[in-house]
Amino acid sequence: MAENDHPPPLDELEKRLAAARDIQADRERGKGSGLAAEGKSYGLAIRLAIEMVSTLAVGVFLGWVLDRWLDSGPWLLIVGFFLGAAAGSLNVYRVSQTMIREPGDGETG
Amino acid sequence: MSTEAHSPLSQFEVHTLVPIQIGSVDASFTNAAVFMVAAAASVLLFLSLGMAKRAMVPGRWQSLVELSYEFIANLVRDNVGKEGRRFFPFVFALFMFILFCNAIALVPYTFTVTSHIIVTFAFAAVVFVLVTLVGLFKHGLHFFSLFLPKGVPIALAPLLVPIEIISYLARPVSLALRLFANLTAGHTMLKVFGGFVVMLGLAGVAPLLVIVVLYGLETLIAFLQAYVFTILTCIYLNDALHLH
Amino acid sequence: MPQLDTATFMPQLVWLALTFIVLYVVLSRRLLPRIGEILEARKDKIAHDLGAAEAAKKQAEATLAAYEAGIAKARVEALGLHAAAQEAAAKASAQRREEAEATLAREGAAADAAIAAAKGRALGEIREAAAEIAQAALARIVGIEVDRATALKAATDEGVA
Numbered sequence: 001m002a003e004n005d006h007p008p009p010l011d012e013l014e015k016r017l018a019a020a021r022d023i024q025a026d027r028e029r030g031k032g033s034g035l036a037a038e039g040k041s042y043g044l045a046i047r048l049a050i051e052m053v054s055t056l057a058v059g060v061f062l063g064w065v066l067d068r069w070l071d072s073g074p075w076l077l078i079v080g081f082f083l084g085a086a087a088g089s090l091n092v093y094r095v096s097q098t099m100i101r102e103p104g105d106g107e108t109g
Numbered sequence: 110m111s112t113e114a115h116s117p118l119s120q121f122e123v124h125t126l127v128p129i130q131i132g133s134v135d136a137s138f139t140n141a142a143v144f145m146v147a148a149a150a151s152v153l154l155f156l157s158l159g160m161a162k163r164a165m166v167p168g169r170w171q172s173l174v175e176l177s178y179e180f181i182a183n184l185v186r187d188n189v190g191k192e193g194r195r196f197f198p199f200v201f202a203l204f205m206f207i208l209f210c211n212a213i214a215l216v217p218y219t220f221t222v223t224s225h226i227i228v229t230f231a232f233a234a235v236v237f238v239l240v241t242l243v244g245l246f247k248h249g250l251h252f253f254s255l256f257l258p259k260g261v262p263i264a265l266a267p268l269l270v271p272i273e274i275i276s277y278l279a280r281p282v283s284l285a286l287r288l289f290a291n292l293t294a295g296h297t298m299l300k301v302f303g304g305f306v307v308m309l310g311l312a313g314v315a316p317l318l319v320i321v322v323l324y325g326l327e328t329l330i331a332f333l334q335a336y337v338f339t340i341l342t343c344i345y346l347n348d349a350l351h352l353h
Numbered sequence: 354m355p356q357l358d359t360a361t362f363m364p365q366l367v368w369l370a371l372t373f374i375v376l377y378v379v380l381s382r383r384l385l386p387r388i389g390e391i392l393e394a395r396k397d398k399i400a401h402d403l404g405a406a407e408a409a410k411k412q413a414e415a416t417l418a419a420y421e422a423g424i425a426k427a428r429v430e431a432l433g434l435h436a437a438a439q440e441a442a443a444k445a446s447a448q449r450r451e452e453a454e455a456t457l458a459r460e461g462a463a464a465d466a467a468i469a470a471a472k473g474r475a476l477g478e479i480r481e482a483a484a485e486i487a488q489a490a491l492a493r494i495v496g497i498e499v500d501r502a503t504a505l506k507a508a509t510d511e512g513v514a
Contacts, residue, residue: 010417013410020403026160050290054283059275087275118354123361135363143366149372156384163391165398178388198381206376222369227362231369293356 047097052088059084117262117300121224121293141228144220148209150225154204155209160265177205181339188343192350199239203232204339211292211331223334224292226285233288236342246351255352291334295327412433 063080067073111219127138148154159174167175181201183194191199214221222228244252256273302320306313452464484504491497491504 010410013406013413017403017406017410020214020406044261047287050287051279054239054286055275055279058279058282060381062275062278083271084275087272087279090272091276091279122355123358123365125364129364134367135360136367137364138368139361139364140359141365142372145368145372149376153379153384156380156388160384160387160391164389165391165395174388175392178385197496198385199377202373202377202380205380206373213420225356225361225365227356227365230368231366245496290357 048092051091051095053086055091056081057085059087117297117304120300121221121295123225140220141222141225144210144213144222148206148213148222151213152205162245183254183345184340188340188349192327193343196239196346200339200342203236203342204335207232207288207338208332208335211335214292214296215328215331219294221292223288224296229288230281230285232338233285236284236345237281240314240342240345240349242260243346244352247350248352252349252352255348280341280345284338288334288338291330293322295330299323299327480505480508 057083059080060077061080063077063083066076066080070076123139123141125137125139126143129136129138156174162168162171164171178201181204181222182197185197185200189196211220213219214223244255248254256270256277258269258273262268302316302323305316306320309316309330484501484507487508488499488501490503491499
């Protein structure tokens with residue numbers, strides 16, 4: 001009968017309206033930025049290496065500066081070396097922790 | 110180091126084009142400066158031409174502009190939160206500038222601005238200073254609690270505080286080093302394999318294939334490194350604002 | 354490594370600062386607010402359009418409901434009319450049948466009466482004829498003159514026919 005011909009278009013409209021609303025809501029919520037994997041293994045290796053090297057370098061550099069300032073021989077440089085190595089390891093450990101927690105999205109310095 | 114014309118590193122040399130001296134400062138216009146200006150101009154052109162029509166229903170170009178805007182806006186919102194809005198223009202400028210420097214560098218015979226440690230370090234230093242100032246303004250001396258992780262026995266403090274300070278100071282170094290190393294390594298490799306192609310003549314097909322693959326990888330890295338630099342900036346800003 | 358040539362540091366820093374500051378200022382003062390504006394305007398427009406679409410849908414639903422109610426009402430009415438018509442038709446046909454039956458009964462009764470009358474008349478005629486015959490036969494055979502009334506009586510008593 002005639003009344004059976006009418007509901008489908010309205011139902012469909014309802015569906016399309018709901019879909020449009022969802023899209024808009026998603027847009028406003030700002031669906032995460034999807035891209036976080038830094039080229040996987042290659043990127044990870046470089047990243048951790050850079051992390052280690054730069055932290056170690058900062059430790060050594062600080063030690064060297066303090067040595068020159070306090071005229072304390074090579075001692076603070078050596079201390080700086082070990083502290084830098086420790087800090088580097090700690091950072092690498094932290095990065096790996098965030099990676100275990102959220103695979104592919106560990107982006108902490 | 111080597112100044113031979115065909116050394117893979119010769120592409121990184123800076124040549125003075127117009128010598129300019131302001132007081133004791135050497136402000137010469139170099140080939141590096143050419144590409145910095147080109148990058149900044151391209152960003153401005155890309156954005157203003159894309160938004161010229163300001164259409165309600167965006168065309169392809171305008172969509173691209175809006176996409177980049179929302180990409181960074183989401184990045185800032187997700188990683189820094191509401192207070193991050195103030196820094197959005199800075200983060201956006203940073204991302205676009207680095208991205209366009211990297212992208213322009215993909216064109217053969219161009220100069221790679223971001224392959225210079227002084228440039229990447231300057232960016233990292235600006236981020237570092239900004240983050241530190243933001244933290245100090247927001248939290249005053251309490252900001253230094255960043256250096257003593259919560260729930261750590263006080264006895265370990267003399268050991269942990271220096272380690273945390275070194276980590277904090279290492280941030281700009283690793284930030285700068287990462288961008289510099291990635292771009293320098295990529296472009297050097299491209300040049301080396303390019304040299305192979307020329308040397309081997311017909312047999313140069315194999316290294317040519319390597320170049321094609323490398324080139325694709327470089328394109329990815331150009332974007333990825335700009336992204337990583339930007340997201341780390343956001344994360345540092347978040348640390349300074351919220352002192353985890 | 355050319356990157357470590359400290360002589361190039363200063364000019365690079367100067368131009369980097371210059372270009373980046375120009376970029377930052379133009380972006381934050383002009384371009385980004387413009388992009389933000391249009392995105393905001395679009396968001397509002399989409400929200401508004403979605404609202405309008407929803408209202409239109411509601412209205413369509415109301416119209417459909419009214420339409421369906423109308424159909425249902427008409428249907429009930431039609432059913433009522435149908436039943437009434439059926440009843441009327443049944444009543445009419447029943448009345449007609451009754452009438453027909455009554456007519457038939459009347460006509461049958463009339464016919465019976467006519468038949469009975471005809472029979473009586475026929476019987477009378479037969480009796481008369483029988484009396485006449487008997488009278489004539491007696492006169493001729495026995496030579497007795499029986500009067501007509503006696504003969505008729507005898508014929509009736511004996512039950513001719």
